[in-house]
Amino acid sequence: MQAAGSPGDQEIGQDYYEKLGVTKIINAAGTYTILTASIMPPSVQAAVARAAKNPVRLLELQAKAGEYIARKLQCEAAMVTSGASGALTLGTAACIDVMNDAPVEVVPMQVASMKNEVIIQKAHRYSYDHAIENCGAHLVEVETVADYEQAFSPKTAMAHFFNAAEGGQIGREDWVRIAHRYKIPCFNDAAADVPPISNLWNYTRMGFDLVTFSGGKGIRGPQNAGLLLGKRDLIAAAAATNNPFDEGIGRGLKVAKEQIIGMVAAVDWFLEQSDDGMQAEFLKRAESIAADLRAVPTIQSRILVPEIANHVPHLFITYDQQAVRISPLQVAAELRKGTPSIELNPSTGRREGSKGIQSDENTIVVGVWMLQPGEEKIVGRRLHEVLSKATQT
Numbered sequence: 001m002q003a004a005g006s007p008g009d010q011e012i013g014q015d016y017y018e019k020l021g022v023t024k025i026i027n028a029a030g031t032y033t034i035l036t037a038s039i040m041p042p043s044v045q046a047a048v049a050r051a052a053k054n055p056v057r058l059l060e061l062q063a064k065a066g067e068y069i070a071r072k073l074q075c076e077a078a079m080v081t082s083g084a085s086g087a088l089t090l091g092t093a094a095c096i097d098v099m100n101d102a103p104v105e106v107v108p109m110q111v112a113s114m115k116n117e118v119i120i121q122k123a124h125r126y127s128y129d130h131a132i133e134n135c136g137a138h139l140v141e142v143e144t145v146a147d148y149e150q151a152f153s154p155k156t157a158m159a160h161f162f163n164a165a166e167g168g169q170i171g172r173e174d175w176v177r178i179a180h181r182y183k184i185p186c187f188n189d190a191a192a193d194v195p196p197i198s199n200l201w202n203y204t205r206m207g208f209d210l211v212t213f214s215g216g217k218g219i220r221g222p223q224n225a226g227l228l229l230g231k232r233d234l235i236a237a238a239a240a241t242n243n244p245f246d247e248g249i250g251r252g253l254k255v256a257k258e259q260i261i262g263m264v265a266a267v268d269w270f271l272e273q274s275d276d277g278m279q280a281e282f283l284k285r286a287e288s289i290a291a292d293l294r295a296v297p298t299i300q301s302r303i304l305v306p307e308i309a310n311h312v313p314h315l316f317i318t319y320d321q322q323a324v325r326i327s328p329l330q331v332a333a334e335l336r337k338g339t340p341s342i343e344l345n346p347s348t349g350r351r352e353g354s355k356g357i358q359s360d361e362n363t364i365v366v367g368v369w370m371l372q373p374g375e376e377k378i379v380g381r382r383l384h385e386v387l388s389k390a391t392q393t
Helices: 007-012 016-020 042-051 058-072 083-100 127-133 145-151 172-181 199-206 232-240 257-271 275-292 328-337 375-390
Strands: 025-028 077-081 117-121 138-142 156-162 186-189 210-214 226-230 300-304 314-318 341-344 364-367
Touching: 025 364, 025 375, 042 257, 058 077, 058 226, 058 232, 058 257, 077 083, 077 232, 077 257, 083 127, 083 156, 083 186, 083 210, 083 226, 083 232, 117 145, 127 138, 138 145, 145 172, 156 172, 172 186, 172 199, 199 210, 199 226, 226 232, 226 257, 275 300, 275 314, 275 375, 328 341, 328 364, 328 375, 341 364, 341 375, 364 375
Parallel strands: 025 341, 117 138, 117 156, 156 186, 186 210
Antiparallel strands: 077 226, 210 226, 300 314, 314 364
16 A cells, blocks of 8 residues: 555545545536536546646637637637636627627726627526626517517627526527527527537527537536637637736636646547437436335336436436325435435425426436446435335334
8 A cells, every 4th residue: 555645646636525524425416516517527537637737828728729629519619618607708798899899898897888788588587697797788688579679779789598498489590580680699508408419519500609508517528617609700709808818807717728628628528429328328327216216105206308408317206205204305415414425406305496307395306417337326225215214204
């Protein structure tokens, strides 16, 4: 056995989670930021570690990474951003700058008298639109196509679409078509909307001028990275307001060289996968957990795939709480405080949950796609233990 601090120990890295007393978890929830999102595949981890060994010129790295990703994802231009939220801010700033033919330093403090209106469907309002408002943008809500037509004005700078919205009367194609009639750029926030893999080019092909995806969700890249894809002039404007330049709003939206390389490597890894292969693996995990619970009285399981965001199999578990005397929220708490600590999907025991995951107070939701090999057996066993114990009280 090698002593701590030996060359072998340094090569694999010290376990700072253990040193800091941070609890490691089994992620039976999904790609949530609060749970540090996804785990990078081995090839991506290796690329990140290797990138850390050498300094490079940041502007060259940013440009060449963007060119490479754009070729891979069949769009005019691309850039690696500080997550999808960072992409929302940079993309909005780019639209304001381009539509006003203005220098980057006008955003956000000088745009009140300029073109700064962003049209959005009322049903598409969400917490992340703060990233748009950070640019000094004013959001104009619409509901019908007629509202949308009337909302365009000399102040309009952008039209924004939330891809996973569960409401709204105006579809993607009409949103793009009408905006382009008024020569206004369209932005689509599709942060959590892969798989399917083809979504990485479906929306730019549809005509959206900008599209963002989170890097740390289905693509399995670094948590603090994302993609901004779209038209060459808008991506160039976004790059001009980004780190390392200090005149624009993006100076604080820094992405390190390791994460830029990690995002490129994650795109390579993701494009090597298949939708059928990923779905089959996730389905197998869900079925394994369901099989471990069949002996629990009154248990019923079903597997559902959300339509857009988080489009992978999720396991939904219900039971008669008169026979199994524990609520789904209590089950989640028991698994959280156990060893190993397990986090269930945040929709467990709640009506208000993740986009696309319709749950209620009587349902346990297990997200299987971020489980590591063999962890589905641990999750199944612990759920069986907690639920079975509750039948004996």
